[in-house]
Amino acid sequence: xxxxxxxxxxxxxxxxxxxxxxxxxxxxxxxxxxxxxxxxxxxxxxxxxxxxxxxxxxxxxxxxxxxxxxxxxxxxxxxxxxxxxxxxxxxxxxxxxxxxxxxxxxxxxxxxxxxxxxxxxxxxxxxxxxxxxxxxxxxxxxxxxxxxxxxxxxxxxxxxxxxxxxxxxxxxxxxxxxxxxxxxxxxxxxxxxxxxxxxxxxxxxxxxxxxxxxxxxxxxxxxxxxxxxxxxxxxxxxxxxxxxxxxxxxxxxxxxxxxxxxxxxxxxxxxxxxxxxxxxxxxxxxxxxxxxxxxxxxxxxxxxxxxxxxxxxxxx
Amino acid sequence: xxxxxxxxxxxxxxxxxxxxxxxxxxxxxxxxxxxxxxxxxxxxxxxxxxxxxxxxxxxxxxxxxxxxxxxxxxxxxxxxxxxxxxxxxxxxxxxxxxxxxxxxxxxxxxxxxxxxxxxxxxxxxxxxxxxxxxxxxxxxxxxxxxxxxxxxxxxxxxxxxxxxxxxxxxxxxxxxxxxxxxxxxxxxxxxxxxxxxxxxxxxxxxxxxxxxxxxxxxxxxxxxxxxxxxxxxxxxxxxxxxxxxxxxxxxxxxxxxxxxxxxxxxxxxxxxxxxxxxxxxxxxxxxxxxxxxxxxxxxxxxxxxxxxxxxxxxxxxxxxxxxxxxxxxxxxxxxxxxxxxxxxxxxxxxxxxxxxxxxxxxxxxxxxxxxxxxx
Numbered sequence: 001x002x003x004x005x006x007x008x009x010x011x012x013x014x015x016x017x018x019x020x021x022x023x024x025x026x027x028x029x030x031x032x033x034x035x036x037x038x039x040x041x042x043x044x045x046x047x048x049x050x051x052x053x054x055x056x057x058x059x060x061x062x063x064x065x066x067x068x069x070x071x072x073x074x075x076x077x078x079x080x081x082x083x084x085x086x087x088x089x090x091x092x093x094x095x096x097x098x099x100x101x102x103x104x105x106x107x108x109x110x111x112x113x114x115x116x117x118x119x120x121x122x123x124x125x126x127x128x129x130x131x132x133x134x135x136x137x138x139x140x141x142x143x144x145x146x147x148x149x150x151x152x153x154x155x156x157x158x159x160x161x162x163x164x165x166x167x168x169x170x171x172x173x174x175x176x177x178x179x180x181x182x183x184x185x186x187x188x189x190x191x192x193x194x195x196x197x198x199x200x201x202x203x204x205x206x207x208x209x210x211x212x213x214x215x216x217x218x219x220x221x222x223x224x225x226x227x228x229x230x231x232x233x234x235x236x237x238x239x240x241x242x243x244x245x246x247x248x249x250x251x252x253x254x255x256x257x258x259x260x261x262x263x264x265x266x267x268x269x270x271x272x273x274x275x276x277x278x279x280x281x282x283x284x285x286x287x288x289x290x291x292x293x294x295x296x297x298x299x300x301x302x303x304x305x306x307x308x309x310x311x312x313x314x315x316x
Numbered sequence: 317x318x319x320x321x322x323x324x325x326x327x328x329x330x331x332x333x334x335x336x337x338x339x340x341x342x343x344x345x346x347x348x349x350x351x352x353x354x355x356x357x358x359x360x361x362x363x364x365x366x367x368x369x370x371x372x373x374x375x376x377x378x379x380x381x382x383x384x385x386x387x388x389x390x391x392x393x394x395x396x397x398x399x400x401x402x403x404x405x406x407x408x409x410x411x412x413x414x415x416x417x418x419x420x421x422x423x424x425x426x427x428x429x430x431x432x433x434x435x436x437x438x439x440x441x442x443x444x445x446x447x448x449x450x451x452x453x454x455x456x457x458x459x460x461x462x463x464x465x466x467x468x469x470x471x472x473x474x475x476x477x478x479x480x481x482x483x484x485x486x487x488x489x490x491x492x493x494x495x496x497x498x499x500x501x502x503x504x505x506x507x508x509x510x511x512x513x514x515x516x517x518x519x520x521x522x523x524x525x526x527x528x529x530x531x532x533x534x535x536x537x538x539x540x541x542x543x544x545x546x547x548x549x550x551x552x553x554x555x556x557x558x559x560x561x562x563x564x565x566x567x568x569x570x571x572x573x574x575x576x577x578x579x580x581x582x583x584x585x586x587x588x589x590x591x592x593x594x595x596x597x598x599x600x601x602x603x604x605x606x607x608x609x610x611x612x613x614x615x616x617x618x619x620x621x622x623x624x625x626x627x628x629x630x631x632x633x634x635x636x637x638x639x640x641x642x643x644x645x646x647x648x649x650x651x652x653x654x655x656x657x658x659x660x661x662x663x664x665x666x667x668x669x670x671x672x673x674x675x676x677x678x679x680x681x682x683x684x685x686x687x688x689x690x691x
Binding site (some may be wrong): 025026124126140141142143170171172173174175176179197198199200201203204206223224227228237238239240241242243244245246249252253254255256257259260 | 399507537538539540541542543546549564565566567570590591594606609610612614615617618622624626627628629
């Protein structure tokens with residue numbers, strides 16, 4: 001028995017119209033972070049033990065369930081990873097699209113239907129009128145995810161959380177979905193939090209990138225800073241372990257050794273030290289804080305001065 | 317002739333040259349040192365679609381694989397890429413005869429195994445290994461890791477004694493980087509990466525010549541993905557295995573393959589040596605696929621021009637006439653709905669199937685065209 005600190009001491013902020021990337025592998029706490037923002041962490045067993053979630057100045061954690069309902073879907077939209085399971089299988093697409101419109105915006109059924117058709121058209125679903133009568137199992141994965149986007153953005157929220165929104169999709173569909181999200185949020189001025197394990201996805205769209213590992217943010221910075229000049233060995237490891245199309249194809253990948261640690265039984269000191277090539281004596285005893293290294297680039301590593309990414313096969 | 321490959325597998329460290337000579341000496345069909353180990357000729361896998369409750373009528377066919385040719389040589393990796401629904405997995409399964417081919421030949425070591433059954437098929441399967449995508453669903457949860465790895469040894473009767481069996485299991489586990497002391501544990505006690513290692517060890521147990529790897533890393537975390545990719549590459553170097561690597565991730569395929577075939581709706585639309593295909597993609601689908609792959613470089617990403625394809629892959633139940641890609645193709649013309657493009661050679665091993673390509677020769681189809689059609 002024990003307590004799993006799925007998310008531990010995580011702070012970040014998103015401004016209006018900004019896109020924030022939250023990157024990390026499974027079990028690092030990125031989805032729990034997102035669910036906490038919406039107060040959707042199942043309780044029990046989950047508890048938000050400390051902290052504040054300030055949304056437009058007010059703390060979401062202190063709101064009543066009733067007030068929270070007006071935030072979810074109205075002011076904060078969310079797209080989940082599984083387009084198959086996050087839509088209700090027994091309700092038609094139209095019925096599900098209408099729901100937030102009628103509930104939050106007080107539209108009549110006719111108005112909501114008209115708006116739903118427009119929304120489906122906006123996300124690129126052909127023949128929207130007939131599609132409104134379809135059920136989720138009758139459309140493809142990419143289309144389901146488009147319906148999710150239409151739903152999440154229907155009330156023009158000020159914040160959109162996309163939790164692995166494109167992970168289950170093929171690359172060509174992934175590209176479509178990401179472009180749609182970008183276009184629409186630009187138009188409404190919505191801030192976006194993109195949660196993903198794919199470093200490539202965030203590179204194109206995110207202004208700021210947070211790298212999470214074992215429940216904590218280990219590095220934060222503008223995407224240029226984080227990708228060009230990573231200051232945490234985990235970020236370096238992540239970047240070097242994905243094959244990319246623009247480096248020499250015969251270069252051997254450099255995986256991070258070992259496995260992701262068990263969150264119930266984290267070692268003392270830095271959680272990454274067992275997998276780290278830069279670990280020193282100090283890492284065994286104390287976990288480094290996230291400190292500002294230089295203008296807006298934060299890192300949590302004792303050895304950050306020695307960390308440099310050498311791109312295999314590329315000589316500058 | 318199947319026995320010919322045993323030599324190579326049992327001599328784990330032997331170099332490739334000796335191996336191929338043995339191969340060509342014994343199999344009369346193949347000539348030259350680099351004869352293909354496995355060849356798939358005009359493979360078709362069609363699934364009937366039935367309607368009705370008691371009296372079932374066939375109302376159509378899903379052409380999951382429709383005329384695929386490919387081959388792989390010893391020590392070589394063929395990457396098979398495509399989106400979901402392109403038929404790449406069905407090709408892999410048909411090679412192992414896990415799916416009954418509707419037409420076509422599967423030639424292993426010079427022998428057509430496509431209509432083999434029973435003991436004969438089991439014997440042939442010993443030379444074929446398969447690693448499945450889902451490390452959670454593909455291992456029997458009630459079998460210990462040791463028994464999972466050792467099961468093929470029992471099925472094919474490859475070990476004579478219990479001690480020999482245990483030694484082989486330990487050896488296989490070591491080979492894939494698992495501690496043999498974990499042999500008594502059950503699948504749920506392992507992480508995804510470790511489970512996939514069990515899957516690889518199990519596939520290796522019968523000393524196969526050809527391994528079909530169906531999305532072996534797509535379910536794994538990125539840092540673990542790289543470990544498994546490196547393992548797969550090392551095993552190939554060590555045993556001279558031929559791989560058919562099925563994946564949707566183009567960057568992973570580029571890293572591991574020697575040659576690549578791109579599939580779309582049951583057909584190969586482009587194939588060639590890795591660098592030819594990646595540096596100079598000719599088919600509009602390959603071009604779009606490559607441009608859709610995100611890279612971890614923000615500067616490059618923002619400036620890059622992306623070809624965003626519209627719509628989804630069409631239903632294989634009712635594929636478009638002519639070129640199957642035309643409904644999403646940015647350069648499609650009227651003719652594309654009439655002419656079925658065939659895979660034509662561009663240069664070297666590079667071929668693609670697009671009638672709008674400047675290399676494409678429309679000789680037989682264009683009836684109304686002038687006499688310049690015959691080269």
